[in-house]
Amino acid sequence: xxxxxxxxxxxxxxxxxxxxxxxxxxxxxxxxxxxxxxxxxxxxxxxxxxxxxxxxxxxxxxxxxxxxxxxxxxxxxxxxxxxxxxxxxxxxxxxxxxxxxxxxxxxxxxxxxxxxxxxxxxxxxxxxxxxxxxxxxxxxxxxxxxxxxxxxxxxxxxxxxxxxxxxxxxxxxxxxxxxxxxxxxxxxxxxxxxxxxxxxxxxxxxxxxxxxxxxxxxxxxxxxxxxxxxxxxxxxxxxxxxxxxxxxxxxxxxxxxxxxxxxxxxxxxxxxxxxxxxxxxxxxxxxxxxxxxxxxxxxxxxxxxxxxxxxxxxxxxxxxxxxxxxxxxxxxxxxxxxxxxxxxxxxxxxxxxxxxxxxxxxxxxxxxxxxxxxxxxxxxxxxxxxxxxxxxxxxxxxxxxxxxxxxxxxxxxxxxxxxxx
Numbered sequence: 001x002x003x004x005x006x007x008x009x010x011x012x013x014x015x016x017x018x019x020x021x022x023x024x025x026x027x028x029x030x031x032x033x034x035x036x037x038x039x040x041x042x043x044x045x046x047x048x049x050x051x052x053x054x055x056x057x058x059x060x061x062x063x064x065x066x067x068x069x070x071x072x073x074x075x076x077x078x079x080x081x082x083x084x085x086x087x088x089x090x091x092x093x094x095x096x097x098x099x100x101x102x103x104x105x106x107x108x109x110x111x112x113x114x115x116x117x118x119x120x121x122x123x124x125x126x127x128x129x130x131x132x133x134x135x136x137x138x139x140x141x142x143x144x145x146x147x148x149x150x151x152x153x154x155x156x157x158x159x160x161x162x163x164x165x166x167x168x169x170x171x172x173x174x175x176x177x178x179x180x181x182x183x184x185x186x187x188x189x190x191x192x193x194x195x196x197x198x199x200x201x202x203x204x205x206x207x208x209x210x211x212x213x214x215x216x217x218x219x220x221x222x223x224x225x226x227x228x229x230x231x232x233x234x235x236x237x238x239x240x241x242x243x244x245x246x247x248x249x250x251x252x253x254x255x256x257x258x259x260x261x262x263x264x265x266x267x268x269x270x271x272x273x274x275x276x277x278x279x280x281x282x283x284x285x286x287x288x289x290x291x292x293x294x295x296x297x298x299x300x301x302x303x304x305x306x307x308x309x310x311x312x313x314x315x316x317x318x319x320x321x322x323x324x325x326x327x328x329x330x331x332x333x334x335x336x337x338x339x340x341x342x343x344x345x346x347x348x349x350x351x352x353x354x355x356x357x358x359x360x361x362x363x364x365x366x367x368x369x370x371x372x373x374x375x376x377x378x379x380x381x382x383x384x385x386x387x388x389x390x391x392x393x394x395x396x397x398x399x400x401x402x403x404x405x406x407x408x409x410x411x412x413x414x415x416x417x418x419x420x421x
Contacts, residue, residue, distance in 0.1 A: 004133065006037075008041050008042065009042045012047060013048065013080055014113060016076040017140065020074075022070065022315035026315065026318065030319070030320035031105075042057065054413045054415050058411055073403045093418050095128055098132060108134075109137040110136070110137075111142070118358075133327075134331050135325050136357070150387060153311065157187075158384060158388060159387075160306040161186055162200035165210055165243065169241055175239070178237070181240045181290070183294070185294070188247050190247055191216075191364055195243050200388065220250060225374075226281065231286075234289070257277035276293060335350070
């Protein structure tokens with residue numbers, strides 16, 4: 001493959017994760033190794049919106065200390081967006097910016113919708129005869145990207161969820177008298193991977209541990225069955241902990257407790273409200289039972305203090321692998337993590353075509369769901385436990401973790417202004 005020389009641009013998109021910046025650090029570390037192929041290293045502020053507005057920053061100007069801190073800093077350091085490329089003018093503008101700044105390597109760190117944007121950008125540039133190598137970096141706490149064994153961000157999120165459930169269960173045990181139901185709502189629009197992760201709070205050979213019931217989007221909600229399951233748990237335990245995914249639906253496919261009248265740029269309804277819905281169900285069905293709700297909210301994707309070292313290392317590896325693949329001549333691909341069949345857990349980075357990844361959804365396996373539809377089988381623990389191991393070394397600052405803050409040295413704008421809306 002002929003050497004391609006030019007500048008590199010990296011961007012972040014979608015909901016941040018505890019390790020999305022570890023992938024950014026991986027991109028930077030790898031890019032610096034290819035001085036003959038890669039000149040400048042730029043970051044787009046707020047994803048594709050930053051490209052459209054030509055809001056680029058010089059990442060090579062950041063200090064080494066800041067780059068190191070990226071590995072343990074949550075949120076998207078470059079800024080994120082949920083902008084959908086709606087028209088050909090957007091793609092033409094992106095190409096205009098790429099040409100002006102000699103961008104020949106582009107890496108979008110993001111999930112399903114972001115990889116769809118990567119594919120559209122790669123296809124458009126190819127159709128216009130502009131040589132660029134586009135290799136996406138996977139990111140999502142939902143763990144719903146197809147083809148990859150798991151997604152960077154997922155392991156840290158379920159480690160936090162499982163930790164929170166175990167801690168909260170101690171509080172519930174101290175207060176419950178067979179009359180306390182605690183409902184925990186977690187993220188998960190179309191797949192129940194995060195909710196399922198809560199079962200890692202259970203001790204080995206202690207099935208009576210919380211969570212007692214896990215409600216997944218893959219299983220239509222059955223009110224009568226749920227009420228009976230809660231009744232059974234309370235008859236055996238001092239309290240009942242229910243973990244429910246925000247994307248829980250009824251038998252007709254309607255989201256429970258969601259505001260379906262409000263849609264984001266990609267047409268997704270605004271979720272959240274499942275715990276309140278289930279609280280009403282419990283209170284209408286039981287007399288003398290106290291009900292508490294807990295929405296994990298955005299903290300489940302920002303808890304770097306409870307991150308998995310395995311997750312951090314794999315996120316960094318994925319970012320570095322994207323750059324190495326692009327320099328080697330690959331394009332129109334996304335990095336995937338492949339679990340090797342060995343006695344000891346190990347993964348390697350491979351590539352998958354963007355058109356096979358974009359907009360796909362990997363749902364939770366039906367054969368990992370218990371017969372009653374509200375429990376998770378042992379196969380999941382075997383899959384997930386390796387993903388939550390270890391803890392990264394945090395840098396302390398007056399008793400709390402120190403976070404990376406980019407200097408964001410602006411790159412001179414060379415194109416005329418562009419209206420994105």
